[in-house]
Amino acid sequence: MTTMSRRWWVALGAAGLLAACSDSTTVFVPDGDEPAPPVGVEASYFNRAVRVTWELSPQWRGETFRVWSRRVGAGDFLLIAEVTSCADGFCEYTDTNIQPNTSYEYFVSAFDPDTGLETDSFEQPVVDVPSFDAPPAPNGLEVIALDNANFLRWADNARAVSDFANYRVYLIDPGSGQRVLLGETDSEGFLDLVAVNGVTVTYVVSSVDVWGHESEVGAQASGTPRPDFTGELLFAFEDVPGQSGFRFRESDAADPVVSGTSPLRHFRLEADAFGWWIVPGPGAAVFPEGRFTTALKCGPAADEGCVDWTVAPTSGYTTADLRVDQEFTYMLRVPGDDGELHYGAIRVSILGTDQSGNAIMIFDWAYQLQPGNPNLAPAGG
Numbered sequence: 547m548t549t550m551s552r553r554w555w556v557a558l559g560a561a562g563l564l565a566a567c568s569d570s571t572t573v574f575v576p577d578g579d580e581p582a583p584p585v586g587v588e589a590s591y592f593n594r595a596v597r598v599t600w601e602l603s604p605q606w607r608g609e610t611f612r613v614w615s616r617r618v619g620a621g622d623f624l625l626i627a628e629v630t631s632c633a634d635g636f637c638e639y640t641d642t643n644i645q646p647n648t649s650y651e652y653f654v655s656a657f658d659p660d661t662g663l664e665t666d667s668f669e670q671p672v673v674d675v676p677s678f679d680a681p682p683a684p685n686g687l688e689v690i691a692l693d694n695a696n697f698l699r700w701a702d703n704a705r706a707v708s709d710f711a712n713y714r715v716y717l718i719d720p721g722s723g724q725r726v727l728l729g730e731t732d733s734e735g736f737l738d739l740v741a742v743n744g745v746t747v748t749y750v751v752s753s754v755d756v757w758g759h760e761s762e763v764g765a766q767a768s769g770t771p772r773p774d775f776t777g778e779l780l781f782a783f784e785d786v787p788g789q790s791g792f793r794f795r796e797s798d799a800a801d802p803v804v805s806g807t808s809p810l811r812h813f814r815l816e817a818d819a820f821g822w823w824i825v826p827g828p829g830a831a832v833f834p835e836g837r838f839t840t841a842l843k844c845g846p847a848a849d850e851g852c853v854d855w856t857v858a859p860t861s862g863y864t865t866a867d868l869r870v871d872q873e874f875t876y877m878l879r880v881p882g883d884d885g886e887l888h889y890g891a892i893r894v895s896i897l898g899t900d901q902s903g904n905a906i907m908i909f910d911w912a913y914q915l916q917p918g919n920p921n922l923a924p925a926g927g
Contacts (some may be wrong), residue, residue, distance in 0.1 A: 580663045581609040581656035584637070587669035589652045593758030596641040596673050600654050602632060609656045612664070613639045618649040618672060627764065628657075646678045646713040656863035674705070681707045682758040684734075684751045689769030690896060690908060692777045694743050697908060698736040699898060704753035704761065711756045715901070716763065718748040725750065725763070731901035737779075746770040776842075777895070778802065782905035783825075789828070790814045794880060794890040794913040812880040817905035821869045822897045829864035829881040835872035842893040842910040843922075856912070858889040858920040870894050870907070886917030 582605035589598045598613055610630045614623040618722055627639050637654075644650060650673050657664045686701040712732040716725040728738065728749070741747050748772075750763035783790035783806040790806035791814040806814040811827035826832050837855045844852035858877040870876060875893040882888040895909040912922040 578761065579661060581658050581665045582606055582665045583665045584611060584654045584656055587652070587654050587667040587671060589673045591673050591675050591757065594642065594644070594678055594759075596644055596650060596652070596675065597638060598641060598652050598654065599636065599638045599669075602635045602637065604774040605655075606656070609658045609852060611637060611707065611832075612655045612657050613652065614655065615641060615650055615652050618651055619719035620725060623653070623848060637661045644675050646675055652907040662761065675846075676709075676757055678759060680761040681710050681753040682756050683761045683764040685714060685764060686754055687751055687764050687767040689747075689749060689767045690777065691769040691771050692714075692779055692908070694739075694741065694748075695779065696738045696741045696771055696898065697779070697898075697900075697906075698738065698749055698751070698767070698769075699896065700734050700751055700764065701920075702734050708756040708758065709756065713752060714752045714760065715766050716750050716752070718766065718845060720748075729901050730754075730830070732772065733899045733901070735901065735906075735907065737900035741769070741771045743771045776910045778909050778911060780815040780907050780909075782822070782907075783814050784817060790816075792892075793827075794878075794882075794888070794910075794911065796913070796915055797927050806882050812878060815905075815907050816867070821871075822894075822905065822907055823867045823869050824876065824878075824892075826865050826878070827880075829877050831861060831865050831878040832868050833859055834864050834866070835881075836868075836870065836876045838873060839875040839893055840873070842875065842912055855891070856922045858891065858914075858922060860920055870897070872897050882917060884917065888917055889914045889920050889922060891922045 582603035584600040585603050587600040589596055610628055612625055613627040615626045616623045629637055629639055651670055651672045653667050655664045655666045681704045684700045685703050688699050690697045712730050714730050715728045715736045717728050719726050746768050748766050748768040750766050752763045753761045780792055781789045787806045789803055791804040791808050791811035792810050793802055793804050794812050795802045804811050809828055812830045813824045813826050816825050818825045823834055839855050840853045843856055844854045848902050855875045863879050872894055875891055878890045879887055880890055890913045892909045894907060894909045894910045899905055
């Protein structure tokens with residue numbers, strides 16, 4: 547029949563006037579009259595606020611609750627809130643009157659306004675409030691337009707802070723100009739599969755730390771998906787096997803993406819701790835070395851420094867797996883729909899992961915329709 551007094555208070559009960567005046571005073575009240583204390587009081591910090599939670603005691607009789615707080619070592623507790631309603635036996639209060647780099651103590655009491663009796667919780671949690679500083683905004687947002695999709699990537703400068711957690715990707719509503727949350731990711735890449743061909747979408751990205759502090763957004767970038775077979779997207783077989791295989795096609799009417807187990811595949815993409823790999827399919831082979839290029843093919847309007855590789859070697863191919871790199875072109879020799887051997891080329895533009903952590907490869911490709919002809923041009927070109 548005891549209740550701990552941690553602040554100045556006066557309670558009037560059946561036994562008369564009871565008073566306590568120090569942090570260590572124990573006050574005795576008659577059994578059966580005092581309210582049951584709150585149960586399981588906890589406190590935690592997130593995004594410039596401390597959330598205090600507790601549960602109703604099985605002996606709760608409808609009393610209200612008082613939330614008390616003080617800075618650690620700063621004297622008496624102060625009453626900061628009264629809570630009169632809970633939901634499903636669970637109660638909470640959010641304290642936003644806090645300062646960064648400061649520690650706070652909390653407890654909750656059950657108060658009976660009819661008798662004036664008050665019982666404190668046994669728990670007295672301490673919360674260390676960190677700095678309110680958010681991580682830096684991500685730099686270098688880039689949007690790569692695909693077929694009915696946009697792939698976003700950006701720099702990893704926000705990871706320089708030790709408490710970095712993840713990124714938030716927003717699109718800009720073209721009517722209101724307001725940001726709309728598209729998703730979150732802990733990698734520097736995001737695949738927007740909601741994008742539609744012919745519709746320009748503008749994006750911004752912010753960074754968030756483990757405490758919920760969100761940075762300002764970085765610079766905007768836009769992308770307009772378009773229907774063609776440049777910017778082809780494959781997932782790693784380990785992540786999305788149904789979209790990990792590729793077959794060179796003779797026309798744009800047929801989808802070149804096939805299952806990674808399809809017997810028609812010319813290769814499939816695999817990924818592990820060592821990198822991204824081309825794994826030749828049945829009857830296919832890959833030249834064991836790639837070449838750095840700036841484009842799949844340098845046309846008349848290409849930059850002066852454009853570098854391509856458009857004539858395939860005619861020998862030296864292997865069926866072994868080949869690790870690939872960004873901005874490199876690779877040659878394959880594959881069985882065509884006519885049963886003859888044809889040459890094909892892929893140029894890898896992006897190796898990365900999407901917001902779900904799935905490894906992806908984005909690439910352009912070219913395929914020679916004449917069997918045995920090593921001269922290559924992009925599909926449809």
